[in-house]
Structures are given as structure tokens and as C-alpha cells.
Amino acid sequence: MKKQFYNILDYIIKLESNIAFYPSLISLGGLLFAFIMIYLEGLGVSKYLVDNAPLLVVNNIDTARDLLSTFIGGLISIMVFSFSLVMILLNQASSNFSPRLLPGLISNRRHQLILGIYNATLLYCIFTLVSITPHGDKYQLPGFSVLLAIVFMTVCLASFIYFIHSISQQIQVGTIMDKIFDDAYERLSKLIANEKSAEAKFPDTASWQTVESKKSGYFQDVSLKSLASFAKEKKIKIEIAQIKGVFILKDLPMLRYSGADLDEESIDELLNYFHFSKNELVAENYVLAFKQITEIALKAMSPGINDPGTAINAIDYLTDLFALRMKKLDNSFLFDDDDNAYVSIKTVSFEALIYNVMAALRTYCKHDIIVVQKLFMMLEYLLQQAEAVDVQYKKTIIKEINNLYQDVVNNLQNEADLSVIKSRMMRLKSQNKSDFTI
Template sequence: MLSFDHQPVKKYLYKVFESLDKLESKIAFYPSIISLLGLVFAFFMIYLESQGVSKYLVEHAPILVVNNTETARSLLTTFIAGLISIMVFSFSLVMILLNQASSNFSPRVLPGLISNRRHQIILGIYNSTLLYCIFTLVSIAPTGDKYQIPGFSVLLSIVFMTLSLGAFIYFIHSISQEIQVNTIMDKIYKKSKTRLETLIENEQHHDTTFEDTSNWNHVMADSTGYIQDMSLNALADLAEEHQLKIEIVPIKGAYVLKGIPILKYKGNSDKALEKKLGETITFSNSELIEDNYILAFKQITEIALKAMSPGINDPGTCINAIDYLTELFALRMTKKDESYYFDDNGNALIFIKTVSFEQLLYNVMAALRTYCKHDIIILQKLFLMLQYLLQNDEVLNEKYHQIVVKEIQNLEKDALDNHSNEADIGIIKSCIERLRQVNTSGYEI
């Protein structure tokens, strides 16, 4: 009996599924697929017309057939010209949306807007209908009797054009919603929340020890870019096959330079194995929240900072951004700082470095303190956020409360140093006093 090694097949399938997942975020993915379907359907209708479908319908259901050659040509020509105009207008609106989002909010939100599936499908409907109408027009015989006219195909082009007009109306409605900053932040929040909840659900909440990795073998990066994704399934298969323990050195989403360590493994040094291990790491020049929830904190923080810039001066948007950050931080406090991949027996095979809660909270608060410390309204909102986190009963690690207390002290110092008005100082001190009253963490504010 022939033996078959499933490992190469599994690794290949992992890479195929991951590649398809990344392609889905490209703006041309769905338009290309739907346009191809429109082209295939056009050739299918040409084949049916050659088999006499229009002749049959003229005899049995004449209402379903456009019988006049000039009418058919006029309709199709008008549809083609109209669809080109609609497509140009729609693409212009998309570019305006991306430009405005980049200048008013943050360039980091662009990948999320580009990957909007609804807009991709609408653009695909336009293009597929356009291709269908072009090939149907070409198939009209220049001479001959009425049965040589693709009458049923022309009727279908009217249906498709009606569908395109409906999609255009929906597109105008959708684009007007997408440009609103609250809609952008809400989508960022929901994507990050879903990703965080998935990680927390898959997390095994028990103490895990991982041995010292300082003397392990290294796998170097063979290219430069952001670590977009890690194929943990393929990495675990290699670990089990070769009896390895693995540490992923950079944090997911970090920018990695060629030639620096990306993996450490415990086992015999093997260049072929190192090449296979390195292939499980995907590099990219773009970042998506679906792959890395940390991006949501960065993007919402950047929107808040941009709103507080002198050119925009929109404290209301900053307050809304802090509300979303509060909910995300509260959810992050239910997650462990260390992440592991376990085998079926519960043994830690892979150690995954992640951004700690302390580092995450400090990075966000440092930026907000720097750019918002002059606004007393924003300061009150930040104190309320820290109060909510301090009172969070679902916290996984009590050390998180100590981290929150430390940020309260940092915010208090910056706030008092940047305000000389007695009324403002009184509000800051009252916020601190309220925090002391509700503080039950055991750490002194």
C-alpha cells in the first residue's frame, strides 16, 4: 500500500486559505470575480441564442423578447454609456472618501475602508453589467430576420441595468454614511472587539511556564515588512512533527527588517526546517484590524488626536473616541498578557509575544496626555475612563489595576502642570478625589 504524507498538503492548504483571506481585503477582488461571472454569463446567453431561445420565446412568450434591431441597439448603447458614467462617478466618490478619511481622520483607516465588501460588490455589479451589454451588442447580427436578434438577452440587459441603478442609489446612501467619523470608529471598534473576543475565547486560563529561550536556534527574516499574520496551524504541525518548541520573537504587526530573528526554536539546527518555519510568517506593507486588534487602539487614538489638532478642533469626536477606547480597554483587561498555542494534551508548543496591557495603556495615554492636556473637558473624560477601568470587576489580573493607578498619577501631574486657572485646577482635584473614593484596588492614588 502506498503511504501518503499529508503534511505538505496541509501546509499548502493553510497557505491557500490565508492567501485568499488576504486577497479579500483588496479593492479589486470582488469586482474582478463578479465581472468574470458577468462575462461568462454573456457567453452563456450567446450560446443559448444560437440554440434558438429567442425564437422559442417569440412564439410562446413574446413579451419576454425585444424584437426590433434598432431598439435593441439603442438600448444597449445607452446602457453602456450610462454604466461608464456611473462607474466613473462611483470610483470618484470612493477616491474622495479615501482622501477625506486620510486627511481628516488617519491614513491607517484606509485599508479598512478599501476592504468594504459592499462597495466592492456594487462596483462588480456595474462592471459585470457593462461587459454583458457590450458582448450582447456585439452578438447582434447586422442583417437577418427577427430571430437573429438576441431578444431575450436584450431583455435581461434591461433587468441588469435596473439592478445597477438600484445598486447606485444604495451606493450613494452607503458612501454618505461611510464618510462619517462615528461610522468609521464604530466599525473599527466592532472588528477589534470581535478579534479580542475570539482570542479570549481561545485562551486557556491557567498558569503556563515556558522555558528560557535565550540559547535557542534562530530563524531570520528573509524579507522586510509588517508581520501581517502567522500560520499557527502550520507552525504547530512542524513543531509536533519535529518535536520542537517555538517562540515567535516580534510582536504581530511589528515592522521587521531583513536579517533579524523572527522565530526561535528548541531542537537540532536544520536549514531546510528553518526555511519551512520562516514560510509560516506572512509579511505585508498594509495592516488590518481583523489580523491585529492593536491597530484599533492606534487608529481610534489617531482619530482622537487629529480631532484635537488646531486645523480641525473637534473635541466631540475626541470624546467619542475615548468612549470606544474605554470599552476596548475594559475588554482587554479580561485577556492575559502572554499568549500560547497548545497541543491536544494542553502543553504549550508556541509562545507568542503580544503587546502587554501596561504598554498598550501607556502608549494610548501618553499620546492623549500630550495633545489633550490643555483641554479640561477631555481631561475629565480621561479621568472617567481610568475610573471605569479601575472599577472593572472582570479584570483577569490584579496587576492591571496597579497599571491603571500609575496612569492616573501620570495624568494628574500633566493636568496640574498645564493649568493655572483655579476653576480648572479645582475640577482636576475633584476628579482625583472621586477616584480616591471609589478606589478599592489596594493601590494608593
């Protein structure tokens, strides 16, 4: 029962990122409210208000029908225009920055809520219009419901103004990178806070039983609480063999476990805790933030866009994220009550992460001396931070500085530019007394 609850909870969390989730809930609320008002009108709420507060009631049938018809047509026009703006945003983000940004932009909760408000008001107006009887006196007219429709339409207009403001901000690359950075920083901080010990010991898994994937797809997430509950119940240890975000082919090893063989039913249950998807969100996988920000920098340095300023801003965000990533251990575990590791989670190492980022940036930015200097500044800052964190991290950063220096020297022809880079390397070597290539 507990594992089923965790699975349902994980499913709901994944459903939240769907663009139709909140609009569907709010639209359903608008529909239910329309039926509630129809019921209250049947009890005579408008008749009571006509006698006691006539200003709160629209008591003319033709006026009520004209208002509701105008609202319905206007709302449809607003929704079409808003949808067009969203498509423009997605198209520009995909062409100018990176297609990987689209899932994060689509899952923008504010835009989902605004779309839900439009839909809910539209459904409310439609059913209120249908409830107006063709013939009858003013007391049969749902006058109070019509007044509420006016209020809801006013809210829709305010939401539309806010939507225009929001979409104009969302289309800016600075806002996009800031959102990616915030999500990744929050995710990384949470992972660091949950880490227990750097001295965790985990057995060698080479001889463990292997469970292979039964389908292909991008490994998006795993229900860790359900997996932990399963491991405790079966009294086994588990190693997750794949890294989140990678594309897993059918029959590749998904995990390894110790102990007796599991039956087919238990293996199927175990594999159900792994979620596959075509979309990735930074809030679930911080590594995606490094990929997205790097791709924004690379696109900015392309000849078609040629925007070094955006690349420099992207490097600033990457510097802050790398500094935070160095505080996280390369190995992640789940612990039991006695602080014994019983689930090992494979993660992207710091060395692999910074190499992949720097390899791409070196390739596309080595011709620009301004961006190159920014990259050196990033690596120098990380080198200072690594002094107090991990010796291995320091060696990794020194290796990346040497790689960057080699690419720059082989690419730049101007002696003035080369002298700037060489003097920077000489200073680094004298300060750190490390093996720098000069």
C-alpha cells in the same frame, strides 16, 4: 499537504481584502453568463419565447442596439462617478482622521460588490451587442438577452442609489469608528474565547536557536495552523519573537525554537508561514484599532480641526475596548492535545498598550478640561473592572491615572479647573486606598 492547504487558505483570506478581488470574480461571472446566453440564443431561445411569450423578447434590432449602446455609455459614466466618490472618501478620511484608515475603507466588501455588478453588467452588454448580426430576421436577434440587459441595468441603478447612501454614511467619523470598534471587538472576543489557561508554562527561550528574518516589512500575520503542524512534525517548541504590526528589518530575530538544528529547507518553510505586508487590517490585528481610534481623537484635538466632541466619542470606544482587553491574557500560546504549550506568541501587553494610548492623549488633550475629565472617567471605570480581573492591571491603571494627573496639574492654570481634578483624585484615593499622587 495539510500545511500547504493552510497556506493556500491564508492566501485566499488575505486576497479577499484586495479591492479588485470580488469585482474580478463578479466580472468574470458576467462574462461567462454573456457567453452562455450567446450559446442559448444559438439554440433558439428567443425564437421560442417570441412564439410563446413575446413580452419577454425585444425583437427590433435598432431598439436593441440603441438600448445596449446607451447602457454601455451610462455604465461607464456611473463607474467614473462612483470611483470619484470613493477617492473623495479616502482623501477626506486620510486628511481629517488618519491614513491608517485607508486599508479598512478600501476593503469595504459592499463597495467591491457594487463595483463588480457594474463591471459584470458592462461586459454582458458589450458582448451581447457584439453578438447582434448586421443583417438577419428578428429570430436571429438575441431578444431575450437584451431583455436581461434591461433587468441588469435596473439592478445597477438600484446599486448606484445604495452606493450613494453607503458612501454618505462611510464618510462620517462616527460610522468609521463604529466599524473599527466592531472589527476589533470581534477579533478580541475570538482570541479570548480561544484562550485555555492562565497557568500555561513555557521554558526559558534565551538559549534557543534563533531564526532571522530574510526580508524587511511589516509583520502582518502568521499561519498559526501551519506553524503548529510544523512544530508537531519536527517535535520542537517555537517562540514568535516579534509582535504583529511592527516593522521588521532584515536579519532581526523572527523566532526561536528548541531542539536540534533545522536544515536550510526547513527554515525557509518555517519563514514562509510569516506574512509581510504594507497594509494592516483591524480584523487581523486588534491593536491597530487602538492606534486608529487614538489617532482620530488626536486629529480631532488639533488646532486645525478643534473637535473635542469627536475626541470624547473616541475615548468612549477606547474605554469599551480596554475593558475587553483586560479579559485577555498578556501571553498567548498554542496547545497540543495534552494542553502543553508548544508555540508562544509574543503580544502587546496591556501595560504597553494603555501607556502608548494615554501618552498620546495626555500630550494633545491635557489643555482641555472636558476631555481630561473624560479620560479620568475612562481610567476610573477600568480601575473598577480591574478589581475582578488582575491585580497587575490595577497597578498599571493607577500609574496612568498618576501620569495624567501630573500632566494636567502642570498644564492647567485655572484654579476652578484644578480644584475639579484634585477633588476627583482625592475621591479616588479614599475609595481605593492606593498610592495616588496628589
